Amino acid sequence: MEPSVGSERSKRAGTRSRATAPLYQLITQRLTEEIRTGVLPVGGLLPPEVELCKRFDASRYTVREALRTITERGLLVRRPGAGSVVIASETPTAFTQSVRTVEELMNYPADTFRKNVSTRLVVADKALALLLNCAVGMRWFRISAIRRTHTSPEPLGWTDIYLLPRYSKVVDAVDHAQTHVYRQVERMYGEPTVRARFEIFASRIPSRLARALNVAGGTPALTFVRRYYGASGENFENSVTVHPERRFTYSMEVQREPLRN
Amino acid sequence: MEPSVGSERSKRAGTRSRATAPLYQLITQRLTEEIRTGVLPVGGLLPPEVELCKRFDASRYTVREALRTITERGLLVRRPGAGSVVIASETPTAFTQSVRTVEELMNYPADTFRKNVSTRLVVADKALALLLNCAVGMRWFRISAIRRTHTSPEPLGWTDIYLLPRYSKVVDAVDHAQTHVYRQVERMYGEPTVRARFEIFASRIPSRLARALNVAGGTPALTFVRRYYGASGENFENSVTVHPERRFTYSMEVQREPLRN
DNA sequence: TAGTGGTCTAGACCACTGC
DNA sequence: CAGTGGTCTAGACCACTAG
Numbered sequence: 001m002e003p004s005v006g007s008e009r010s011k012r013a014g015t016r017s018r019a020t021a022p023l024y025q026l027i028t029q030r031l032t033e034e035i036r037t038g039v040l041p042v043g044g045l046l047p048p049e050v051e052l053c054k055r056f057d058a059s060r061y062t063v064r065e066a067l068r069t070i071t072e073r074g075l076l077v078r079r080p081g082a083g084s085v086v087i088a089s090e091t092p093t094a095f096t097q098s099v100r101t102v103e104e105l106m107n108y109p110a111d112t113f114r115k116n117v118s119t120r121l122v123v124a125d126k127a128l129a130l131l132l133n134c135a136v137g138m139r140w141f142r143i144s145a146i147r148r149t150h151t152s153p154e155p156l157g158w159t160d161i162y163l164l165p166r167y168s169k170v171v172d173a174v175d176h177a178q179t180h181v182y183r184q185v186e187r188m189y190g191e192p193t194v195r196a197r198f199e200i201f202a203s204r205i206p207s208r209l210a211r212a213l214n215v216a217g218g219t220p221a222l223t224f225v226r227r228y229y230g231a232s233g234e235n236f237e238n239s240v241t242v243h244p245e246r247r248f249t250y251s252m253e254v255q256r257e258p259l260r261n
Numbered sequence: 262m263e264p265s266v267g268s269e270r271s272k273r274a275g276t277r278s279r280a281t282a283p284l285y286q287l288i289t290q291r292l293t294e295e296i297r298t299g300v301l302p303v304g305g306l307l308p309p310e311v312e313l314c315k316r317f318d319a320s321r322y323t324v325r326e327a328l329r330t331i332t333e334r335g336l337l338v339r340r341p342g343a344g345s346v347v348i349a350s351e352t353p354t355a356f357t358q359s360v361r362t363v364e365e366l367m368n369y370p371a372d373t374f375r376k377n378v379s380t381r382l383v384v385a386d387k388a389l390a391l392l393l394n395c396a397v398g399m400r401w402f403r404i405s406a407i408r409r410t411h412t413s414p415e416p417l418g419w420t421d422i423y424l425l426p427r428y429s430k431v432v433d434a435v436d437h438a439q440t441h442v443y444r445q446v447e448r449m450y451g452e453p454t455v456r457a458r459f460e461i462f463a464s465r466i467p468s469r470l471a472r473a474l475n476v477a478g479g480t481p482a483l484t485f486v487r488r489y490y491g492a493s494g495e496n497f498e499n500s501v502t503v504h505p506e507r508r509f510t511y512s513m514e515v516q517r518e519p520l521r522n
Numbered sequence: 523t524a525g526t527g528g529t530c531t532a533g534a535c536c537a538c539t540g541c
Numbered sequence: 542c543a544g545t546g547g548t549c550t551a552g553a554c555c556a557c558t559a560g
Binding site: 097192193195196197202219244245249255 | 517
Binding site: 283285319320323340341342 | 539
């Protein structure tokens with residue numbers, strides 16, 4: 001269906017003065033445009049590499065370079081023997097947030113630290129099992145702590161950390177109070193956190209914490225549950241934090257960008 | 262410093278039976294390992310491509326394929342004329358969350374909908390200016406609505422949406438109640454949301470909303486502030502939602518993965 | 523079995539960097 | 542200026558897919 005047998009590249013032929021874009025980028029543009037406008041429909045097959053070589057009067061390397069770019073942008077899936085299938089007409093986008101550490105995600109001020117109040121082995125009763133999503137009777141090493149800043153006298157909140165007992169040695173680390181426990185587990189036991197889950201809901205200050213947090217029991221609070229999962233998918237740490245009103249605002253920012261996977 | 266003049270590739274020589282990994286992957290492994298262990302130190306230069314060709318007895322294409330992979334993993338920066346600089350000893354990782362729509366991020370149940378209660382033009386007083394981070398006297402189009410589910414009689418929460426007046430026509434859209442306003446602005450005015458910011462904090466049910474939400478005034482609540490920014494960075498929409506306790510839990514999940522940028 | 527994409531070679535010219 | 546990485550060609554063999 002090409003107008004003639006000739007390639008689409010006559011003008012460029014001799015011009016090797018790199019005022020022009022590289023040929024593979026030109027091919028990328030052309031094909032991307034044809035995918036976007038439906039000339040190459042989603043679900044359909046792209047012409048094979050050899051065909052594209054003829055059409056653009058380019059070597060296979062150059063054509064493949066273009067196809068690589070288009071594939072990376074999420075418009076193509078390529079399989080040996082089966083061809084190149086168009087899977088999208090334009091690069092899908094998403095809102096993403098990316099942080100180096102979970103601390104950043106939680107946006108605690110940098111001068112925040114935990115002060116441990118007690119550590120002990122606990123057995124999950126019905127209520128705890130429900131909260132931690134575990135079996136009744138499961139044993140956890142519990143670290144109870146108050147979170148404070150250096151600048152304000154009022155505590156930010158109260159945290160109960162529930163850790164698999166085999167990782168309980170983290171409390172002996174010198175920087176235990178400043179570092180997040182999941183990071184210590186990573187460093188001391190080589191168990192990396194691969195996935196984490198957070199839940200936030202409105203709650204009331206439990207009366208047993210009222211004095212420690214210097215607020216009246218029953219007043220509004222923010223409860224923060226965090227669940228950490230290791231490489232095998234095991235849930236090795238959970239924490240439950242209660243923040244009195246006006247002491248803590250959780251904030252996050254997301255960007256729109258191309259979706260990758 | 263190579264032990265002899267020979268390449269590192271004698272065993273593979275004849276074996277073209279693809280039970281072995283491709284050569285470029287082998288080179289990738291070797292170099293990655295040397296970067297990780299400091300044989301090729303961070304900040305230092307990689308040997309030029311021609312050198313690596315000799316060392317691995319490979320063509321330039323094959324070596325470049327390996328270097329491309331290593332570069333994509335964030336360990337190298339390559340510049341024409343200047344060489345390949347090692348910039349990290351291992352792939353940096355981050356926790357990321359990626360969602361297609363802000364709805365997903367907010368994890369509202371799918372059967373949720375808004376019911377508008379009132380719409381009018383408002384002028385920011387001091388309190389509103391503080392909340393929306395805008396100038397006193399700025400004019401906003403305010404949409405007040407109740408958010409409900411089809412399954413429960415209790416409302417999920419109350420939302421006040423503050424929109425730039427020029428976008429107020431979104432209320433006329435047929436699917437206005439089911440679609441998020443920022444999506445409507447995108448579709449009707451071609452203003453894409455490029456960035457969004459969220460803040461969550463503990464609060465109390467304002468007495469003016471107590472009846473509408475069917476709870477007592479002053480009881481614990483979750484307040485959710487969302488700010489949307491367009492392509493030019495302009496803050497074109499804000500919303501403030503109040504959820505009574507036990508009616509709404511915000512949850513999110515993050516994955517650890519290689520950092521890209 | 524014919525055709526696809528994946529890997530690989532041995533050349534080449536270029537623009538650009540840093541000396 | 543010599544040397545670097547970026548682009549490009551014209552070949553080749555392979556494993557795999559689909560008919």
